[in-house]
Amino acid sequence: MRMKSPTALIPGLYLTLFFAYLFGPLIIMVITAFNSSTFPRVSPWECFTTDWFGKLASDDKLLSGLGNSLLIGVGVVCVAIPIGLAAAITLSQVGPKLRAALYTIFIAPILVPGVVIGLSTLIFWDRIGTLFNAPYESFFYDGTFLTIFGQVTFIAAYSMLVFLSRIQRFDTTLTEAALDMGATPTQAFVKVLLPFMAPAIGSATVLAFLASLENYNTTVFTIVSSSTFTTVLSSKVRYGLDPSISAVAVIIIAITLIGAIIYECRNRYYTKGWAHVIAERPALKIATHPGTVAVILGVLTLAAVLFIQNHDSSVCTAQVLEEKRALQQQLMEQQSINTPQQAVPAPTMPNLGPLGGDEGGASAPSPFGNNIFSPENLGTSAREGN
Amino acid sequence: MTKEISLEHVWVEFGEFTAVHKANLNIAGGEFFSFLGPSGCGKTTLLRCISGFQEPTRGKVKIGGQDMRGVGPNKRPTALIFQNLALFPLRSVADNIAFPLEVRGVDKKTRRKRADELLELIALPGQGDKKVSELSGGQKQRVAIARALAVEPDILLLDEPLSALDLKLRQHMRTELRAIQKQVGLTFIYITHDQGEALTMSDRIAVMNKGKIEQIGDGKAIYDHPTTSFVASFVGENNVLDGTVLSNDGKVMKIDAGLGTPFTVENHPAGGPALAPGDACHLFVRPEALRLSKDDGAINQFETNFITEEFEGNMRHIVMNASGTDLKLSLINDGTNAIDANTPVKLDFAPEMGIALKPGELASA
Numbered sequence: 001m002r003m004k005s006p007t008a009l010i011p012g013l014y015l016t017l018f019f020a021y022l023f024g025p026l027i028i029m030v031i032t033a034f035n036s037s038t039f040p041r042v043s044p045w046e047c048f049t050t051d052w053f054g055k056l057a058s059d060d061k062l063l064s065g066l067g068n069s070l071l072i073g074v075g076v077v078c079v080a081i082p083i084g085l086a087a088a089i090t091l092s093q094v095g096p097k098l099r100a101a102l103y104t105i106f107i108a109p110i111l112v113p114g115v116v117i118g119l120s121t122l123i124f125w126d127r128i129g130t131l132f133n134a135p136y137e138s139f140f141y142d143g144t145f146l147t148i149f150g151q152v153t154f155i156a157a158y159s160m161l162v163f164l165s166r167i168q169r170f171d172t173t174l175t176e177a178a179l180d181m182g183a184t185p186t187q188a189f190v191k192v193l194l195p196f197m198a199p200a201i202g203s204a205t206v207l208a209f210l211a212s213l214e215n216y217n218t219t220v221f222t223i224v225s226s227s228t229f230t231t232v233l234s235s236k237v238r239y240g241l242d243p244s245i246s247a248v249a250v251i252i253i254a255i256t257l258i259g260a261i262i263y264e265c266r267n268r269y270y271t272k273g274w275a276h277v278i279a280e281r282p283a284l285k286i287a288t289h290p291g292t293v294a295v296i297l298g299v300l301t302l303a304a305v306l307f308i309q310n311h312d313s314s315v316c317t318a319q320v321l322e323e324k325r326a327l328q329q330q331l332m333e334q335q336s337i338n339t340p341q342q343a344v345p346a347p348t349m350p351n352l353g354p355l356g357g358d359e360g361g362a363s364a365p366s367p368f369g370n371n372i373f374s375p376e377n378l379g380t381s382a383r384e385g386n
Numbered sequence: 387m388t389k390e391i392s393l394e395h396v397w398v399e400f401g402e403f404t405a406v407h408k409a410n411l412n413i414a415g416g417e418f419f420s421f422l423g424p425s426g427c428g429k430t431t432l433l434r435c436i437s438g439f440q441e442p443t444r445g446k447v448k449i450g451g452q453d454m455r456g457v458g459p460n461k462r463p464t465a466l467i468f469q470n471l472a473l474f475p476l477r478s479v480a481d482n483i484a485f486p487l488e489v490r491g492v493d494k495k496t497r498r499k500r501a502d503e504l505l506e507l508i509a510l511p512g513q514g515d516k517k518v519s520e521l522s523g524g525q526k527q528r529v530a531i532a533r534a535l536a537v538e539p540d541i542l543l544l545d546e547p548l549s550a551l552d553l554k555l556r557q558h559m560r561t562e563l564r565a566i567q568k569q570v571g572l573t574f575i576y577i578t579h580d581q582g583e584a585l586t587m588s589d590r591i592a593v594m595n596k597g598k599i600e601q602i603g604d605g606k607a608i609y610d611h612p613t614t615s616f617v618a619s620f621v622g623e624n625n626v627l628d629g630t631v632l633s634n635d636g637k638v639m640k641i642d643a644g645l646g647t648p649f650t651v652e653n654h655p656a657g658g659p660a661l662a663p664g665d666a667c668h669l670f671v672r673p674e675a676l677r678l679s680k681d682d683g684a685i686n687q688f689e690t691n692f693i694t695e696e697f698e699g700n701m702r703h704i705v706m707n708a709s710g711t712d713l714k715l716s717l718i719n720d721g722t723n724a725i726d727a728n729t730p731v732k733l734d735f736a737p738e739m740g741i742a743l744k745p746g747e748l749a750s751a
């Protein structure tokens with residue numbers, strides 16, 4: 001047997017690193033969602049818990065933000081898709097010179113930084129509102145409305161790109177044929193062009209919705225006093241993070257995975273080769289049907305939800321809490337014996353981790369294992385600095 | 387019902403470019419009328435004027451005596467069969483055929499019934515549920531015709547519908563198209579750059595060149611009595627000799643073509659421009675009109691040398707040279723037409739087979 005040459009291992013190594021880089025953070029995030037530690041982390045592992053999902057479900061701020069995000073997403077899709085489609089149709093029908101100019105104009109919002117779009121949307125509608133002497137409750141100052149308009153400016157351009165690549169393959173004589181057969185222009189559009197564009201409309205809708213949902217830098221300006229999923233998340237990151245964020249990630253990852261699995265099953269199910277395989281195997285035909293797969297995944301999801309609702313980890317968490325208390329007790333006793341002068345700052349600055357701010361009571365452990373931010377170390381470093 | 391069409395001084399200009407140059411003609415109801423011309427001569431543009439996709443810059447298109455200016459393609463009693471057929475790829479065969487009925491609000495059951503009838507007519511019974519992509523070229527062709535017939539048009543317009551098919555199928559479809567036209571009794575306006583198609587199917591043909599209609603007539607008139615040099619050289623094979631008119635008494639013409647004794651020519655179109663003594667002219671003699679002289683001193687005789695021969699089985703296509711001009715000669719392979727490649731050969735042609743025309747543009751081979 002011959003040894004594999006070292007160069008042959010490089011692609012494998014590269015792939016491993018690539019996937020580790022890609023999926024590593026996701027996997028760690030998923031794990032942290034089930035650790036009872038109040039800061040999202042994998043080690044030290046405290047208890048397996050599903051409480052963070054419960055915490056998430058009762059987080060009104062996040063839920064109302066999510067509601068706003070979904071509403072804005074739907075609004076953006078409803079406005080951006082028709083605009084993008086109209087732009088693509090226009091581009092496909094004008095002469096080459098005008099097309100180049102129009103294309104640049106249509107595409108410009110993608111090149112403008114989102115922050116600029118957000119700010120300018122805010123200022124623009126504020127000016128218009130002032131012009132009409134509109135009251136502050138009017139839609140000119142409404143976060144949802146402004147965010148939809150701000151996001152549409154560039155998401156419409158995204159969807160136009162999707163439509164453009166499809167419409168370039170459209171045979172315009174088909175529209176002429178429809179007209180010649182007696183169809184009105186509207187009928188020709190609905191019965192010939194739209195069915196042709198349907199796949200692109202589907203993917204543009206998904207793209208637009210996701211782009212809207214995850215947008216932050218435009219939204220943070222246009223949302224004004226309201227909030228969306230992303231703005232709530234970002235304020236959470238700023239003012240104290242707990243694993244319910246990881247729970248959100250788990251849910252998003254699960255939805256994405258389920259969607260991707262069903263989509264992939266559907267693609268494979270309708271290939272010629274597979275149609276051949278299942279032609280004489282009715283059981284296999286039913287088993288691999290994307291509908292069946294969807295039902296199975298649905299049942300699994302339901303089971304997971306039930307499990308999350310009913311899992312009780314209070315015994316374990318109580319025990320961990322007890323251990324910590326004991327440890328702390330012991331530490332304090334040691335401190336008062338060994339270095340009484342260093343224990344002085346401790347009462348004025350109780351265990352305040354920088355990220356565990358609002359709920360970091362006495363029992364909240366510091367997020368970092370080596371305790372660099374613990375009061376003792378702070379004290380010493382401050383003294384050393386002096 | 388059928389309707390006559392008249393084009394009155396129709397011009398189509400794209401900026402500086404004139405695509406159709408003063409087209410003037412009448413097409414009778416129920417006629418099979420062809421436009422024949424080389425690619426780019428404005429045939430499609432003219433057809434689009436009739437179907438309503440192109441408004442003439444000047445002039446009128448009348449259908450059934452009614453001026454069509456401002457009437458959209460969906461309001462005209464015409465149906466167009468596109469050069470690329472333009473079948474709807476996402477619809478089944480039956481849904482394609484029933485499309486004209488669908489947009490007119492006909493209910494589903496009636497639509498399906500009519501589609502099945504038309505499938506019967508085009509000899510594709512029971513194929514309505516197939517996808518368009520599952521059909522062969524000839525079948526697609528017939529589906530396009532059925533879809534156009536479902537419009538129940540007064541006039542069917544066909545834009546080179548057979549050009550994408552292979553030779554065998556093309557010849558088969560010619561007969562079939564003609565049969566369908568006879569059966570449904572509609573006016574067919576047919577566009578082609580293939581003279582064989584035009585000659586075999588049409589009642590009348592308009593030969594076009596560079597946007598101009600050069601001659602209108604039935605196949606025999608176009609082939610036997612062309613009125614311009616372009617028509618004479620574009621329709622069928624032709625030999626052309628440059629000559630000078632010596633005399634013209636209105637019936638018999640004497641022409642010096644620099645090949646010995648002047649030729650006597652009796653075929654020159656009555657309606658064509660008159661040639662006076664001293665005028666330069668083109669003398670056309672078709673390859674099948676040239677023959678090997680049986681005896682010396684025959685009328686229109688001249689001497690040639692053998693160049694090459696192409697053997698086609700029933701016919702022999704021979705190239706001869708007469709003082710610097712190559713002449714094509716088609717002979718029936720009946721064993722009587724031996725040619726000695728090394729000695730001069732005498733050829734002649736009947737006076738009524740020589741065509742004398744004013745010099746003009748020749749079709750490039």
Ligand SMILES: Nc1ncnc2c1ncn2[C@@H]1O[C@H](COP(=O)(O)OP(=O)(O)O)[C@@H](O)[C@H]1O
Nearest residue numbers: 400403405423424425426427428429430431432
């Ligand atoms: N929309 C247009 N704009 C400019 N030129 C055109 C247009 N349509 C056709 N032409 C020109 O008119 C001429 C005739 O075209 P067409 O009618 O399609 O020829 P044919 O069908 O006989 O091959 C061509 O030279 C073509 O380039």
Ligand SMILES: [Mg+2]
Nearest residue numbers: 429430469545
């Ligand atoms: Mg054409």
